[in-house]
Amino acid sequence: MNESAALLMxxxxxxxxxxxxxxxxSMWRKRSIGSAQPFPGPVALEGGREVFDADQVAAWLAVTGRGNNRSHVRFAAGRLRSRVIVAVAGIAFLWLRNRRWRPTSTG
Structure with a gap:
């Protein structure tokens, strides 16, 4: 996924x-360094603050079982589902545009 489409947090x-x-x-980040599942690295700086890819963070939370909110799994799945819907809509648009569709007369 390109960075412009990423949800950053x-x-x-x-x-x-x-x-x-x-x-x-912060504690999770420090303690997970060098582990099998390290906290995702920052993808950019915004206003001097590190920002992270939300999909990577949600996946890390799900894999490690960290936090008190199990909806992060639904969050990651919802983001994926949204990207699939946008991709399918884009493909359909391109197909229709290249098909040279013309309305038929109704009589």
Missing amino acids: NLSDVAALAHVQRPVV
């Missing part, structure tokens, strides 16, 4: 998604 957003306090997210 800062550490406060991660804490809100996981229903934990902000310092807990």
Whole structure:
């Protein structure tokens, strides 16, 4: 996925998604360094703050079982479903545009 289409979130957003306090997210980042499932790395800086890909964060929360909010699994699935719908709509549009469709007369 290109970065312009990515939903970005800062550490406060991660804490809100996981229903934990902000310092807990910092602790997860530090403790997961070098583990089999490290916390996702930042993808950019916005206003001097690190931001993270929301899909990667939601997947990490689901895989590690961290946080007090199990809806992050639905969040990740919903984002994926939305991208699929947009892709299918785009393909349908291109197909119709290239088909040279003309309305038929009704009589």
